Amino acid sequence: MREISFQQALDEAVAEEMRRDPRVILMATDFTGDPVKEFGPSRVRFTPISEAVVTGMGLGAAGCGFRPIVNWRMVTFSFVAMDQVVNQASKIRYMFGGQADFPVTYRCTTGGGIGLAAQHSQSPYSMWMHVAGLKIVLPSTPADAKGLLKSAIRDDNPVVSFECSRLMTATGPVPDGDHLVPIGVAEVKRTGTDVTIVGLAYYVAEALAVAEELAREGISIEVVDPRTLVPMDADTLRASVRKTGRVVIVDEAPATCSAAAEIAALLAEDPETFRALRAPVRRVCAAPVPVPYSPSLERAALPGREDITAAVHEVLKQSV
Amino acid sequence: MREISFQQALDEAVAEEMRRDPRVILMATDFTGDPVKEFGPSRVRFTPISEAVVTGMGLGAAGCGFRPIVNWRMVTFSFVAMDQVVNQASKIRYMFGGQADFPVTYRCTTGGGIGLAAQHSQSPYSMWMHVAGLKIVLPSTPADAKGLLKSAIRDDNPVVSFECSRLMTATGPVPDGDHLVPIGVAEVKRTGTDVTIVGLAYYVAEALAVAEELAREGISIEVVDPRTLVPMDADTLRASVRKTGRVVIVDEAPATCSAAAEIAALLAEDPETFRALRAPVRRVCAAPVPVPYSPSLERAALPGREDITAAVHEVLKQSV
Amino acid sequence: MALSTTGMAQMLRTMILIREFDERAIRLRVAGKIYGAVHPYVGQEAVAVGVCANLTRSDRVTSTHRGHGHCIAKGADVRRMMAELFGRVDGYCKGKGGSMHIADFAVGMLGANGIVGGGLPIACGAALAAQLEGKGDVTVCFFGDGAAAEGEFHEALNITSAWKLPIVFVCENNQYAANNTVAVQHPGVDIAAHAGAYHMPGVIVDGNDVLAVHAATEEAVARARRGDGPSLLECKTYRWHFHAMRNTPPPDTRPPEEIASWKARDPIARFERDVRERGVLSAPEIRAIRERVSADLDEAVAFAEASPFPDAKDLLVDMYA
């Protein structure tokens, strides 16, 4: 299989869907590559720095039969457009009684770890998850990135694609042809029997690395990647934890009201999973601070492998 | 003690703090009562409908020594100002290394149940909770409303005061004089031994009503009101659940990544509380839809007493 | 294109229908038959009607919290509107939306909007769609003087002018945003003054004169259809009633003389005079129109009352395509 980067996988997804469907259009302040060359300036729009109106334009054009992809670039910049997401995009279909579809895709990068400090190092997916009415994907590999983004573009609902900055240069095998990954299906990235690690985005690979190390100590880790945040594949997560009896959830967003909190709650409120839990659920998340600039502090703010490893040891020790 | 309404309690809090400190100023598109009369048009500012700039102005003036209170009116309207909350207010102190304080208070109403449909019936506190750097209060009684808002105004940090629409006309005793309720301290509103109900805002009184009914069946309910969402008083919540072994968390926000999810996670991840849990944690939240207009659907979308009662019976049945 | 006789008669009928619809909505809300908030359009009828008379069915509009007038003028069915206010399954949104979220995509009415300024970006998207479709359709975006203080107003004017999108921005300057006068909202009284800096025409028109509104819109729509880009039309008008009501109409805080002076400029009375003087309609014909409107609204209320409330088991329906 071809090995390509996460970034290239995303670019391929967009280009293939644009070839497939002339109603797919792009709006952003900038693009990777040169999509204008292939698709022309009427389908590929460089926008002013006006995220609010551009976000609403994507929605409006979607309601009129197009399939816009709006790229906010960084999730940070989407906050000036939050009204159009929370008050319009997420509610428009339901509150209008389903009389139209709104197939718009919003894309942005997330995450820290690259020395860009507080405003440019955010992972606030849970704020979007809380708003009923959006679908949300968060891939961890080039293959999932391509397959999920293609599914997002074909979906007839507003979908938000969160794309982790630190993964952009990561490479991995991506199947040839029309590779789709369904929205709403988690994947067990490694099977194991002692502890389930649920990792998000960058932390899937980190969890796999930790699992590899711990295997040498004789600890068998199962790594589960939700891949889609809404709708969340609770069944797959619960099945894993029912098997292992222990769970560590890892992400670079701060813990409070995070995706990790939601996963913890989904596990602890399911009677069968609750009964199978042999140790407290464990979140390994960012410290509750804006991500600091200095490398010494940024490292301390974000989860590291040693934090994941420590959490695994802890849940093993705490087991009843 | 005097019985006053929730709305009046809030108005008193503002007026008292304005009398106490001339640096307290108000900005909003409208006010209850006529604060201009007592405090003059230079401290009480009717603003254009420009929530983004007004939100940032509150922050900027706070950094220059004033103590602004910005009232967004409805939480819905704050989404056009989200950049100033997420990217500026919550991060400004930390990312500048603590060189200034920003004593700004943001106020807004929350919640449904009043026939105003999707856009005007939101309770998205968890979106603010997730953003590290804000303090957040959510009172359930006139006394707490007054005491917490006064503490918020005196606090040297950005504080968001969420004020439940359905509680505005609720009345209750409020102590005379300079009544303060500390930020970050939950309150056990009723003691019991079988099941803890954690209620938020409107659902504290609903939980108490359910507790009263269930007492007749011989079920002893403890009702805990976090009152402050950030910092969350996890100790009080955990202590209650360690005693009862069972918990039902009730709120009118949809469950996903909600305050209820966070509380569930805080309980399930604490080793001692986890060991004391005799039944799965239970969330009773709004359906995952924008709040619908028609009364028949709105009733179905929001939690009712029967939902709380059913959840209590369930956790009792599921107990190990 | 001069207005035809039937065109003018149709416009008068629509203006009366809008007024009577909202007068009923107020009474129905007081009676507890409908829920939520009512924002009456009474007094501003010449704007919606004068503008929409220039539009075809495939042209699109976006509206505001005060949206009943735009909805009727764009051709929505008052029976389904009324059923929506009643929260019934035969409403446009199956009872899920209510007054602030009525939409009828079939006639190009892309929705009322509870967020001040919130409809502007959506309208720009519809205009982008029209430009890409290339069929010469236009989009009209209605908004209030208050909305012109929101950043989305500026962003919308800027991007649509830069992209020459086929859109007409119609500011209904009714002198107030809730209880605040325009002077509280803006340093100047003319919203249209912004147009120049965006390199688009800015036109101020008497919003109580339906023919003036019609003429100004005609030019703006023609410009948009030609591909020459957006225009900003400011219609000076006034709402006769309170900003919004829940259970009971709130007391009016505006100067009584001001209200009276604007009522003396009633857009419907004025247009009735116009059509009589032009010999388009006689007084008895106008009376007949009024009776017909009244009967239509009786029927709309009956239709709404006959429609069932949504079933709670359908709560999750319509969430996702």
Add this chain to the structure above:
Amino acid sequence: MALSTTGMAQMLRTMILIREFDERAIRLRVAGKIYGAVHPYVGQEAVAVGVCANLTRSDRVTSTHRGHGHCIAKGADVRRMMAELFGRVDGYCKGKGGSMHIADFAVGMLGANGIVGGGLPIACGAALAAQLEGKGDVTVCFFGDGAAAEGEFHEALNITSAWKLPIVFVCENNQYAANNTVAVQHPGVDIAAHAGAYHMPGVIVDGNDVLAVHAATEEAVARARRGDGPSLLECKTYRWHFHAMRNTPPPDTRPPEEIASWKARDPIARFERDVRERGVLSAPEIRAIRERVSADLDEAVAFAEASPFPDAKDLLVDMYA
């Protein structure tokens, strides 16, 4: 108020310091001594310096992602700025902020800002504070041509004019927002054209002529101090380097002739000529200034390198007052 000889010498020194600071920042970033992104201000020095020469210590400014120049011009200490870029505890933000979040409240520099347009509302708040304090202080808000497409720009102009706040909006129109020309961003080329609709003066000035910037600002600041409200100043200028760099400077996508023509209008070379011709400074005196700047920056780098990295145990410090 005419500029004094020492005033002009001081301005030239500050311009050179700004340029050399950013040229070093680029080299330090390439060498991996500092982190994150660098947005050089090189080429735009006349704006920050011409504007800030009109301000006292108690006046306030807000800045942008391209903030080093504003910071230095407002009187911040380059040693603590450099330490911040190095991520050290003696930096202005104790290493927590970095280049995009430098602030020095003690000199009235209320912060760089990583959000395009994000500083405008904060500046309006500072101006509100100044109005309430009543001491005649003003606030200056720097922003780019790209930021003028954000809604916050409009909201800021509108509310400050309605409230007559003491603020000067300084748009640095450097012809590009990242890789996009002004024409991609706006239907017209002049941001100052918006001022009229907000009932404030809108002035276009050669942003590479520090004396012209100074004079235009002087008038706007005087107006603000008098209580007559805001002004919008548009300084036409150009950045010499890339928009932003991480590990290595990106290739420039702008036309080489365009870059060359603007470099021929170097604001520092021009002001050097001016001061020499006016007899304010001789060539050797200017050389001495350059040497002094170089020594100061050597010292700043040494200061930064000597400062320790923050201790991980202080991660939660500064979160709450």
